[in-house]
Amino acid sequence: MTWKIHFGNCAAGLVIGSALAMGAPVLAQTAEQGGTIAASGSGAVLACVTCHGQHGEGMAAAGFPYLAGQGSAYLAAQLAAFASGARNNPVMAPIAKSMNADQIKAVAAYYASLPPVFDAKTLSGHLDTQPPKTATGAWLANRGDWSRDVPACIQCHGPGGVGVGQNFPAIAGQSAAYIKGQLLAWKQQKRDPGPLGLMGEIAQRMDEAQITAVADYFAALPQPAKAAATPVQGAKR
Template sequence: MARHAYFRRYLIAGLFSGGLPVLMSQAWAATITEQGKTIAATGSAGVLACASCHGAQGEGVAAAGFPYLAGQGEAYLALQLQNFAKGERSNPIMTPIAKAMNSDQIKAVTAYYSQLPAAFDKKALSAHVDTYPRKDALGAWLANRGDWKHDIPACVQCHGPGGVGVGETFPALAGLSAKYIHEQLLAWKEKKRAPGPLALMGAIAARMNGAQMTAVADYFATLPASVSGSSAHKQGAK
């Protein structure tokens, strides 16, 4: 009996010293995610439902130039909303929405989208993409090898092989519409969008010409569907 009493005291002490905070943290995270799901699906307090433009599962609408949000880093998504709200990034649809959101709503909706599965298998794509393409395939070459004569590093150095994204800061590019990618490169070049971490994208886009922008945008837009022999493109993904 004494031994059982000891273990009960030990378990209770462990629960309150370490276990309870963990459980509370998990419950809080789940609550935040559910709040984000609600905002994404139906909107909230003057905030338009994200699904209206970005799809029911955050898959985006490529034909309209609306990017996917599913699987992108929480910190990256939050920063973009903050930039829209502060005028450091401009879009006639997103700017008023971001300005109407408070910090709790931004936290909730970005947490929700970050935990959704990406529309493609990142491991399969990064394993099968050709990292040494023909040099005359301009988009593929710039994305994977860069143009060091003009101080343009390869996109994959920050965005990962196949443009699958790296961590919370560098978003996935694979499968984004060519229209969207080209618009963002142009916005950086024209200083209409915050230059990003270490001001990298502002500087890189400033060195790119129109043909390079178009080629890179077209290249990433074809991924992962164009990677032959891979299972990177999930069934139903757009």
């Protein structure tokens, strides 16, 4: 498995969660409850599908991220951060605050159980290890920028940005506006810096042109239609 190799490079490997310790039947039941909340809401909790799509695929044009296939620990941590204000978002804050701990656990398990919006197996074979010097986004994603101490994104997010384990979310195919918004939020210290402060520090070291370029790169990754701009060998949705 490719991710193990990349994962070894990453200090944040230490934070990988305890989800593996959960029993499978319990997890399935929890995910089922989460599916009900996602589809219909529960009491004061709004349905998630309205914004995040029927299958957790998100709505790129509106800036609603996909949730399908993200690690349950990651999703639960984000909901807790919205509720506490550590991650500042006026849309998600009241929704997260309306959920109790069990509901958060359930929706996180549900979305983690859904297939990602991209073909992870194919996309994780996608590497631009020799991008042209002018391809800022591809360069940052695959090689980093050592003059600024910015590691390659794929070291933690996996080749193709497909995500690694519980705590390193997939970023491939999120909308450019969403990716850029998150990086700027870290730069402006409006989003909790996350495990070991990793993303907070990385975003600080990037300038806005680099942020825009790398956001465009990952947003275009799973779509073969955009292959002319960014060659994607064999990637498909």
